[in-house]
Amino acid sequence: MLVLDGVARxxxxxxxxxDVSLTIGSGSFVGVIGRSGAGKSTLLRMVNRLVDxxxxxxxxxxxxxxxxxxxxxxxxxxxCAMIFQQFNLVGRLDVLTNVLMxxxxxxxxPRSLLQLWxxxxxxxxxSALEQFDISQLAAQRADSLSGGQQQRVAIxxxxxxxPEIILADEPIxxxxxxxxxxxxxxxxxxxxxxxxxxxxxxxxxxxxxxxCDRLIGMSAGRVVFDGVPEELTExx
Ligand code: ADP
Ligand code: ADP
Numbered sequence: 130m131l132v133l134d135g136v137a138r139x140x141x142x143x144x145x146x147x148d149v150s151l152t153i154g155s156g157s158f159v160g161v162i163g164r165s166g167a168g169k170s171t172l173l174r175m176v177n178r179l180v181d182x183x184x185x186x187x188x189x190x191x192x193x194x195x196x197x198x199x200x201x202x203x204x205x206x207x208x209c210a211m212i213f214q215q216f217n218l219v220g221r222l223d224v225l226t227n228v229l230m231x232x233x234x235x236x237x238x239p240r241s242l243l244q245l246w247x248x249x250x251x252x253x254x255x256s257a258l259e260q261f262d263i264s265q266l267a268a269q270r271a272d273s274l275s276g277g278q279q280q281r282v283a284i285x286x287x288x289x290x291x292p293e294i295i296l297a298d299e300p301i302x303x304x305x306x307x308x309x310x311x312x313x314x315x316x317x318x319x320x321x322x323x324x325x326x327x328x329x330x331x332x333x334x335x336x337x338x339x340x341c342d343r344l345i346g347m348s349a350g351r352v353v354f355d356g357v358p359e360e361l362t363e364x365x
Pocket of ligand 1: 140141144145146163164165166167168169170171172
């Protein structure tokens with residue numbers, strides 16, 4: 130369970146997120162919706178401490194996320210994988226290597242510099258690619274793939290990290306409708322099949338309604354709606 134209590138973040142004396150308190154149950158698929166500038170991305174980034182809150186606390190189980198430093202912070206980041214709008218793959222490396230990068234972040238298996246990846250890692254990475262129907266692309270350079278394919282590689286990389294939470298920041302914003310469905314289906318599959326909690330920033334209300342168990346509406350840094358999709362009667 131992820132618990133945010135009175136979380137806020139200011140940039141240059143201007144509030145990006147103000148007094149957000151939320152409890153997110155394990156295994157849920159939560160959509161964070163709202164206009165551009167509402168604070169969605171800042172909220173998501175505070176969960177894995179890409180952005181530090183200026184007030185409030187974030188807890189996950191008995192981990193006090195806001196207080197973590199050094200190795201403990203790296204371990205926490207391994208437990209919450211991030212998916213970005215622009216995929217953030219290493220374009221000149223092949224797809225399999227990009228997915229293997231996720232294995233570097235697993236807490237469970239320490240790696241040596243001499244042998245970064247074991248045969249088992251390769252098998253896990255290939256299996257993840259198979260799940261998203263892109264194993265035939267394993268040897269291709271990541272930058273030769275379409276946007277939808279690249280985002281599926283990013284999701285495979287997140288999955289092999291064996292995270293407890295996936296934080297997806299507008300994961301489909303640069304995709305066409307067909308690839309949007311493919312990528313959202315991939316996130317839903319991860320959520321349902323592995324029970325990994327998904328927190329996903331979305332612009333589109335229709336998509337959020339279709340995929341999410343719970344919607345959190347944000348406006349001007351504050352939560353203005355929190356409920357199941359059926360309760361949302363008008364735009365946020
Ligand atoms: P959203 O994801 O909903 O579009 P953001 O969290 O990106 O919203 O932004 C919320 C507000 O915080 C905006 O006014 C934005 O300009 C501001 N902001 C976000 N990141 C920074 C930053 N690194 N420096 C200054 N202002 C920022
Ligand atoms: P399926 O039932 O669809 O065959 P598996 O449970 O066999 O799926 O797992 C497929 C791949 O996902 C394997 O490579 C496995 O290592 C990896 N995997 C399994 N459980 C998790 C998990 N909780 N988080 C991330 N990856 C996982």
